[in-house]
Amino acid sequence: MKKRLNDMKKGQKGLIEDIKVDLKMQLKLESLGIRKGALIEKKAKMLGNGPVVVGIGNGEIALAHEVANYIYVEI
Amino acid sequence: MKLLLIGNPNVGKSAIFTHLTGVSVVTSNYPGSTVSYTKGYLTVYRNTEDDAIRNCRYQAGSHKQKRKHRDIQKNGDTEIIQDDCRKGCRNCHRGRHGKYTENLETAKVVEVIDVPGTYRLDPDNDAERVAVKMLEEGDFLINVVDATNLERNLNLTLQLLQYSKPMILVLNMWDETKHKGISVDPKKLSELLGIPVVCTSGITGTGLDELAKTFIAHMDTKRTGVEHKNRWEYIGEIVGKVQSLKHRHHTFLERLQDLSVHPLLGFPFAIASLLIIFSVIIKIGDYLTNFTSLMLERYYSQLIYLIGDWMGNKGFFYDILLGNISGEVINYETAMGVLTTGVFMTLGIVLPYIIVFYIVLGFIEDLGYLPRIAIIFDKMMHNVGLHGFSVIPMMLAFGCNVPGVMALRNLESRRERFITGVVMSVTIPCMAQSAIILHAAGTRGITYVGVIIATLVSVWIVLGTILKYVVKGHTTTLIMEIPPYRRPGLQIQIKTLIMRVKGFILEAVPYVLGGILVINVLTVIGAIDFIGSLFKPVIKGIFGLPIETVSTFIIGIVRKDAAVVLLEPLNLTDGQMITAVICLILYFPCIATFVVLLKELGIKDTIKATAIMGLVTLVTGGIVNIALRGWLSPSVFIIIELTFSVLFSKIMYIINFNRRIQKIGLK
Ligand SMILES: Nc1nc2c(ncn2[C@@H]2O[C@H](COP(=O)(O)OP(=O)(O)OP(=O)(O)O)[C@@H](O)[C@H]2O)c(=O)[nH]1
Ligand SMILES: [Mg+2]
Numbered sequence: 137m138k139k140r141l142n143d144m145k146k147g148q149k150g151l152i153e154d155i156k157v158d159l160k161m162q163l164k165l166e167s168l169g170i171r172k173g174a175l176i177e178k179k180a181k182m183l184g185n186g187p188v189v190v191g192i193g194n195g196e197i198a199l200a201h202e203v204a205n206y207i208y209v210e211i
Numbered sequence: 212m213k214l215l216l217i218g219n220p221n222v223g224k225s226a227i228f229t230h231l232t233g234v235s236v237v238t239s240n241y242p243g244s245t246v247s248y249t250k251g252y253l254t255v256y257r258n259t260e261d262d263a264i265r266n267c268r269y270q271a272g273s274h275k276q277k278r279k280h281r282d283i284q285k286n287g288d289t290e291i292i293q294d295d296c297r298k299g300c301r302n303c304h305r306g307r308h309g310k311y312t313e314n315l316e317t318a319k320v321v322e323v324i325d326v327p328g329t330y331r332l333d334p335d336n337d338a339e340r341v342a343v344k345m346l347e348e349g350d351f352l353i354n355v356v357d358a359t360n361l362e363r364n365l366n367l368t369l370q371l372l373q374y375s376k377p378m379i380l381v382l383n384m385w386d387e388t389k390h391k392g393i394s395v396d397p398k399k400l401s402e403l404l405g406i407p408v409v410c411t412s413g414i415t416g417t418g419l420d421e422l423a424k425t426f427i428a429h430m431d432t433k434r435t436g437v438e439h440k441n442r443w444e445y446i447g448e449i450v451g452k453v454q455s456l457k458h459r460h461h462t463f464l465e466r467l468q469d470l471s472v473h474p475l476l477g478f479p480f481a482i483a484s485l486l487i488i489f490s491v492i493i494k495i496g497d498y499l500t501n502f503t504s505l506m507l508e509r510y511y512s513q514l515i516y517l518i519g520d521w522m523g524n525k526g527f528f529y530d531i532l533l534g535n536i537s538g539e540v541i542n543y544e545t546a547m548g549v550l551t552t553g554v555f556m557t558l559g560i561v562l563p564y565i566i567v568f569y570i571v572l573g574f575i576e577d578l579g580y581l582p583r584i585a586i587i588f589d590k591m592m593h594n595v596g597l598h599g600f601s602v603i604p605m606m607l608a609f610g611c612n613v614p615g616v617m618a619l620r621n622l623e624s625r626r627e628r629f630i631t632g633v634v635m636s637v638t639i640p641c642m643a644q645s646a647i648i649l650h651a652a653g654t655r656g657i658t659y660v661g662v663i664i665a666t667l668v669s670v671w672i673v674l675g676t677i678l679k680y681v682v683k684g685h686t687t688t689l690i691m692e693i694p695p696y697r698r699p700g701l702q703i704q705i706k707t708l709i710m711r712v713k714g715f716i717l718e719a720v721p722y723v724l725g726g727i728l729v730i731n732v733l734t735v736i737g738a739i740d741f742i743g744s745l746f747k748p749v750i751k752g753i754f755g756l757p758i759e760t761v762s763t764f765i766i767g768i769v770r771k772d773a774a775v776v777l778l779e780p781l782n783l784t785d786g787q788m789i790t791a792v793i794c795l796i797l798y799f800p801c802i803a804t805f806v807v808l809l810k811e812l813g814i815k816d817t818i819k820a821t822a823i824m825g826l827v828t829l830v831t832g833g834i835v836n837i838a839l840r841g842w843l844s845p846s847v848f849i850i851i852e853l854t855f856s857v858l859f860s861k862i863m864y865i866i867n868f869n870r871r872i873q874k875i876g877l878k
Contacts, residue, residue: 160335164690167330169363171443180472186590187599187689189472193362194393196695198472198586200598200688 141188141199141207144178150211152176157206165203169193176209212321212430214253215349217342217371219364220244220328221694222357223383226413226703228325231423235710236325237614238413238703239576241603242692243621245327246338248345253321255427321430324349327620330363332370337620351377351430353422358382358410359391361454365446368404375436377429378406381422385410387697392457400453405437414700464696471583472693481587488575492567493649499563500650504543507559512541515551531731545780547731553724556647556776561723562715564646568610569711570704577699581606582691589689594860595675596682598689601631608639610711612804615639619811626684632812633678633820636800637827638671643719643772648792651775655785658845662835665849666793669856670831674823676860680867718803719770726766726773734762753829754790755836757781767795769802786839793835798828 138153152174155162165171169192177191188204190197199207216224220242229235232251237244329342346352354371356364371378382397401408407425411418439445471477515533522529534548543555575581581603589599600622608615615635619628640648652659733739742765743750743758750756750764759781767774774795783791799821800808809817838848 161688163331163333164335167366168690168692169366173443180469180477181474182472182477182586182590183474184590186474187586189586189693193360194391195357195360195363196693198582198589198599198689198691198693200589200690203688203690 138208138210141176141178141190141204141209142181142201144209144211146178146180148211149175149177150209152207153210154208155206156208157203161203168197169195170197170199170207176207212319212351213349214321214323214351214353214426215326215345216324216353216355217326217346217349218328218355218381219330219357219360219367221692222328222355222364223413224328224355225249225325227353227355227381227383227411227419227422228323229706230413230416230419232323235706237707237710239573239581240579240694240697241576241582242328242694243338243603243618244576245325246341246617246620247327248341249325251323251325253323253423255319255321255430330367332367336623341620346371346374349376351379351426353379353381353426355381355383357384358395359384359387359393361395362446362450365449366442369439369442369445372404372406373436373438375434377432377434379422379425379429380404380406380408382408382410383413385418386412386415387695390459390462392459394455394457396453400449403449403452406434414703464698468696471580472586477583477587481584484580485584488571492564492571495567496564496646497649497653499567500560500646503559503563504555507543507555508540511554515541518550527735530735531728534731544776547727547777547780549724549728549731552776553727553773556772557720557723560650561643561646561719561772562712564649565610565642565715566708566712568642569708572606572610573704573707573711574699577697577704579694579696582693585689585691586693594679594864595634595672596630596679596686597627597675598686600689600691601627604631605635605639608635609642609645611641611643611715612636612639612800613807616804616807616811623687624684625816626682627686629682629684629812629816629820630675630678632808632816633823634671634675636804636808636820637674637797637824638667640667640771640796641801643715643770644775644796647772647775648796651779652789652792655788658849659785659789661849662789662839662845663792663796665853666831666835667796669852670797670827672856672860674827676863680863719772722770723773723776726769727776730762730766730777733765739765749829753836754794754832755840756787756791756794757783760791763791763795764798767801768799771795771801786836786841789839790832790836794828794832797824797831799824 139150144150152170152172155165155170155172157165170176170190174192178188179191179196180189181187185201187198187200190199190204216228218224221240221244223238225236225238225245228249228251229238231253234249234251236249324345326342326345327338329339331339332343332346334340334343352371352374354368356368368380380400382395382400388395397408397410407429409418409422409425411422471480473480515536519529519533519536522533530548532548532550534546534551535542536546536548536551541551543551543559546552584606585599585602587599588602592598592601603621604615604618607618612635616632619632622628622631648663649660652663730739739759739762743761746761746764747758750758750761754760760778760783763774763777766777775792778788778791778795799805805817808820812820839845843851
């Protein structure tokens with residue numbers, strides 16, 4: 137099932153299927169390891185459209201709500 | 212020869228740099244603690260029985276060391292002769308290198324550079340740009356990677372391998388791999404990448420000798436760059452071969468990690484911790500200052516009287532150095548001499564607070580709490596056109612505005628840098644200033660401290676909101692690595708603390724003493740009265756302050772803490788005191804902050820920023836002056852201003868929201 141990162145539940149994992157942001161942002165995300173095909177876990181989300189904390193590789197990254205909204209994950 | 216320590220942010224480059232060169236630099240547990248490069252030097256002794264590497268300490272300080280430093284900068288990597296080394300290198304001085312001194316002709320100085328961290332080689336903030344620029348100039352690369360986070364780190368490694376430069380891969384955080392259940396095979400990694408791999412710990416220093424030896428063995432080698440087409444695929448392949456993971460249970464720190472960014476509990480947790488942090492700083496600071504004042508009164512006063520007697524208890528120098536010390540005991544707050552009030556305020560009041568503040572800041576920095584505060588407050592920062600990361604420069608500014616402004620380099624857009632820089636330098640008092648304010652306003656009652664804080668918060672909100680809608684450009688979105696919590700290393704904590712306190716004593720104390728000296732001289736020759744008469748309409752008319760306060764505004768340009776000190780002997784009413792303190796915080800950052808602001812924002816934006824500061828001071832000072840004339844109780848004023856600023860922010864949001872909707876409608 138394909139889901140936006142924002143809509144995933146806490147603790148859900150999946151492979152990133154698509155990242156629909158502009159190229160600049162894509163490159164930035166990629167440099168942090170967030171790229172198509174990577175395994176990603178949603179760890180937390182701040183209230184009121186706050187940032188999302190994801191686990192990727194062995195580390196954690198915080199992503200703004202707007203970005204997390206355009207990351208599609210196959211779970 | 213230039214040796215670069217390069218790698219992702221927060222992997223321990225600065226920690227390794229300190230170990231290698233003996234030059235202390237700030238290390239802290241959040242991405243972006245180094246924003247500009249630091250140089251250090253390594254002396255490499257070769258062709259002796261066993262090659263060795265020693266660090267020379269060239270910290271600024273003694274004249275000799277400075278000269279040495281210059282010599283090396285001039286000569287670059289020329290071989291140094293015996294004499295030269297004896298002069299500068301502390302270790303050689305002590306003769307600890309006795310064994311090597313005969314062979315000093317063969318010693319070679321290597322310049323080591325601690326580069327800001329970067330995730331990639333096409334940078335998007337200034338700190339990263341510095342890194343890429345340095346990379347072009349480097350002769351030898353030491354790529355520091357976080358061994359617990361191989362995948363992401365190797366992405367940069369493969370990009371670095373494209374350069375035809377000799378390179379060593381350092382698997383730092385080696386100590387952490389064990390309790391994280393990660394095991395990495397350095398031998399295999401070295402085979403796959405075709406470069407030497409060394410495992411180190413920047414905290415304990417293990418593996419650094421081996422790093423130095425490996426460097427000596429490879430310093431003259433050549434390498435041709437290699438390119439990998441499918442980088443991530445190749446990384447996956449490498450990681451699959453060299454890394455294996457073991458399952459293990461959550462540790463206490465990891466539980467704390469989850470709690471700190473918990474959707475519901477994270478916010479109250481953050482507020483509570485910040486409140487606790489600040490009240491602890493204030494409580495302990497207060498306790499310590501009481502102690503130091505007591506000590507000064509008991510012992511230092513004897514010395515002052517002695518000096519007084521020696522000077523004959525009168526004369527020009529007596530007035531300037533000791534001031535008014537008649538009376539039963541010396542009143543250090545109002546004596547106004549350089550050696551009395553000056554010394555009392557800097558060493559007796561400010562220093563204890565600075566020490567307590569930096570102990571606490573050092574702890575939360577190294578623990579890794581700052582990036583989590585950034586996440587928690589991200590939403591709030593959107594109200595002023597920023598995102599969470601700006602919280603970090605602002606937190607640093609509470610210690611001293613200078614590192615706060617420097618940290619602006621981690622922000623990506625000009626708009627973010629401008630808004631953060633202005634809001635920060637206008638509303639956030641540094642610890643030195645806060646210490647004196649707490650001391651001065653505290654004696655007049657806690658509500659008055661409340662008025663100061665509430666006013667600053669209100670200005671922060673209102674100014675930020677206005678800037679959000681006025682400043683052009685875009686605000687980027689929050690994308691930030693969150694490091695794991697780490698147990699702060701005691702040794703590093705102490706080292707950093709000493710470095711910061713030393714910085715304060717060497718760089719701030721002379722200015723405070725000098726400032727008081729200058730003001731005393733100006734008062735004696737009557738210049739203060741003249742300048743005061745020029746600014747009378749503003750100071751008296753708008754702020755309702757006596758003309759003599761002009762001297763505080765003059766000295767405030769240099770040091771804010773010294774300025775607040777000068778307010779004390781002026782017999783101000785409570786309202787006047789608070790107005791003056793608020794105006795002093797707002798009207799201009801100290802000159803040191805101004806200079807870095809100029810460097811970070813550029814001339815045009817700094818002029819704009821200065822104009823904003825002036826305007827904010829006039830408006831706020833005027834309002835506070837009127838409000839505190841006695842017709843309004845201070846606590847009511849606090850409620851009114853806070854309510855107003857929050858409402859203002861909300862109303863602005865609604866107005867602009869409608870406008871945005873209209874825009875879309877027109878399309
Ligand atoms: N456990 C452990 N912690 C380390 C090690 N090396 C560094 N640290 C800690 O990791 C954090 C980051 O270290 P820094 O030296 O500031 O990292 P940096 O690479 O200079 O980071 P930037 O300047 O932000 O690019 C600090 O809190 C260090 O105390 C290590 O080998 N083991
Ligand atoms: Mg660093």
